[in-house]
């Protein structure tokens with residue numbers, strides 16, 4: 277297998293490089309989530325490659341698209357939370373949610389810069 281294949285992490289959706297065990301069986305791992313995904317058995321491996329063909333994920337490009345998608349989704353969420361704030365005063369729960377999202381947005385921005 278010369279060309280690189282990619283598969284999204286089921287937890288964080290980041291694109292992972294498909295690696296191969298000594299036996300030739302494909303697997304991927306996401307260090308951030310601690311996810312290790314092994315595909316075993318002829319049927320499983322066949323289905324896995326078919327799925328990869330359907331997904332047509334191209335490494336870095338796709339990773340970047342994911343990050344941009346995520347970034348946009350966060351901005352929508354932020355606008356939604358800000359829209360829920362009462363007309364007078366502030367809801368502390370919403371403030372906490374807003375802060376969490378702002379932190380995520382900063383994180384994604386940094387990831388995009390690195391990429």
Ligand SMILES: [Zn+2]
Nearest residue numbers: 285288306309
């Ligand atoms: Zn992950």
